[in-house]
Amino acid sequence: MRASLFLLQNLGTTCLASMTDAAMGYPQALVRRIGHPVIWIGGLIGTLDRWLNTPRRTPCQRRLAGFVAAGVIAALPTASAMIIARLIRHLLPRWMALPVTAVLASSLVAQRSLHDHVLAVAQAADESLSAARIAVSHIVGRDPEQLDEAGVLRAATETLAENFSDGIVAPLLWMAVGGLPGAVFYKSVNTADSMIGHRTPRHEAFGYAAARLDDLVNLPASRVSALWIILAALTLPGMRAGAALHTVWRDARAHRSPNAGWPEAAMAGALGIRLSGPRTYDGVPVAEPWVGDGTPALRPDDLYRALKLYRRACLIQTLAGLSALGLLAWRRRQRTA
Numbered sequence: 001m002r003a004s005l006f007l008l009q010n011l012g013t014t015c016l017a018s019m020t021d022a023a024m025g026y027p028q029a030l031v032r033r034i035g036h037p038v039i040w041i042g043g044l045i046g047t048l049d050r051w052l053n054t055p056r057r058t059p060c061q062r063r064l065a066g067f068v069a070a071g072v073i074a075a076l077p078t079a080s081a082m083i084i085a086r087l088i089r090h091l092l093p094r095w096m097a098l099p100v101t102a103v104l105a106s107s108l109v110a111q112r113s114l115h116d117h118v119l120a121v122a123q124a125a126d127e128s129l130s131a132a133r134i135a136v137s138h139i140v141g142r143d144p145e146q147l148d149e150a151g152v153l154r155a156a157t158e159t160l161a162e163n164f165s166d167g168i169v170a171p172l173l174w175m176a177v178g179g180l181p182g183a184v185f186y187k188s189v190n191t192a193d194s195m196i197g198h199r200t201p202r203h204e205a206f207g208y209a210a211a212r213l214d215d216l217v218n219l220p221a222s223r224v225s226a227l228w229i230i231l232a233a234l235t236l237p238g239m240r241a242g243a244a245l246h247t248v249w250r251d252a253r254a255h256r257s258p259n260a261g262w263p264e265a266a267m268a269g270a271l272g273i274r275l276s277g278p279r280t281y282d283g284v285p286v287a288e289p290w291v292g293d294g295t296p297a298l299r300p301d302d303l304y305r306a307l308k309l310y311r312r313a314c315l316i317q318t319l320a321g322l323s324a325l326g327l328l329a330w331r332r333r334q335r336t337a
Contacts, residue, residue: 016102025112170221268292
């Protein structure tokens, strides 16, 4: 009975957090005044990187230090979130504890932020290539000056697909399982991967543990995100749900990432476009395989269509969460009746 109540509370927090983020996002005024949870976690990661990842250590020592750092990065913010969640439950009445927890948890979801950043790229592409390059530079790691219009739009679409999984589905999924601490655990791991999980001379060894842990915690969400995109395509005219399913089945595992290929393949198939493919990082050409069968020559309208698909997928996810919440609440009433 306690397990069902725990899950019921977590689902309630998840649904309310999702809707709160979709409605208002994380206000920039708060970012300027107190920062953001990702910034705080990033401060911890940067400190550990400076302390433990020193040039005098051998690669083996740096890899071992990376495992220690990954453990601290995962444990310390999660433990803090557990304390905060417990204090909220003890200090506030029940009717207030859940919405307060949900508002805090909504800061770990990026539905509105991701949408607005990608929309800015589409709107900039309507104006000029130079404006689109500036807009896309805020959301991708590639050198935008090396991208033509189609490259800019593909990069934005890939970011939309990948971050739908990493920035929305995954934190909400971990929130549904573990409440606020579950979402903080996920966000800590994901932030560590984005900061130190790179194959660079400095982080090849030290970031190994963070990168592998991120692959593991993102595995369920990447598959679920592909499902939401396929279902969204099924409900929208002009989208190709069958092609999305086929592209996921054929191309998802061929992607450079064990997880990003799933939502990217679903989006490419649904829109009838090609994503991924050859690209350049830091001046070095990388021969990545294409994902999808359509054209790689994207136009601004394709990015607007991707955003429409994204919004519908977010809606389907929220409705699925509310349905699960209602079903669990009904079953709990049946058992206690």
